[in-house]
Amino acid sequence: MTEFLVFDVSGRYATFKTPETTRSALTFPFPPRTAIIGLIGAILGLPRNSYWDLANPFRNSVIAVEVLQPSHKLGMTVNFTQTKFPTRIGEMMIPIPSDPETQRGMNTQQRLDLLVEPRFRFYVGLNDDDMMDELENALRNHLFTYPPYLGHANMLAEVEFISRSQYKPLDSGEHSVSSIVSLSVDRRMRMTGDFVLVHGVPMSMKTTPVELYGDYVHPFGSADLVDSVAYQIKDQERPIVVKTKKHGVVALVEATPDTFVVPLPVGPLGGS
Secondary structure, eight states, rough: OOOEEEEEEEEEEEEEBBBTSSSEOOOSSSOOOOHHHHHHHHHHHHHGGGGGTOGGGGOOOOEEEEEEOOOOEEEEEEEEEEOSEEEEEEEEESSSSBBTTBOOOOOOEEEEEEEEEEEEEEEEEEEHHHHHHHHHHHHTTOSSSSBBBBBSSSSSSSEEEEEEEEEEEEEEEEEEEEEEEGGGOOOOOEEEESSSEEEEEEEEEEEEEETTEEEEEEOOOOEEEEEEEEEEOOOOSHHHHHHHHTTTSSEEEOOSEEEEEOOOOOOOTOOO
């Protein structure tokens, strides 16, 4: 038996940008696995993107996500001002502010897609007992190194610890699940219920360490696994029912009541 830390994350607004959009920032209806790991890394104070290092046990964390409250979307036009220099735009580097007199950077206007009053439940199993204890203490007592947020730093998240629960991978069979379902966990899997498919969801990242002042940082990252996901429409009657012949696709979380979830794939370098 292994364990999940179960906790709810909510906020007034959220946005999780889809990678294929540029000027108009569309959002996923739920946080991708990469965003969840980034949020946990902020809570624990881990250096940005360091958790994607191949030697870091955090990379292979077992994570499932459930959408508790369906949220409607709101489109908003916002102005962004560049504040970091030098600035990278594609292959071009801009070493100085665009307006040297005021020290202001470039202004960019974007259409932003927002989720209104979202609420999610995360099931997180870390491959390190000490880190599990540290995260549980942080969640129970709201001891966050950096404030967790939902896609943008001004969209702060409310975090509510639910439980530390045991879970066990199940054998093949037919199960009604509460979480979103990644299609790559079993290519022969069959599903029924009220759901929509969301494509291009990042699951893990690869980074290139850069030496800075005698230390190594991970400033840039790119997805090394994207997947299609079945997302349950909560206000519909039929839940997602998964029929699989593969062991371990569905996990039983021993809570009150018992919950069935599908852990997301961890990436091509760590298995699934």
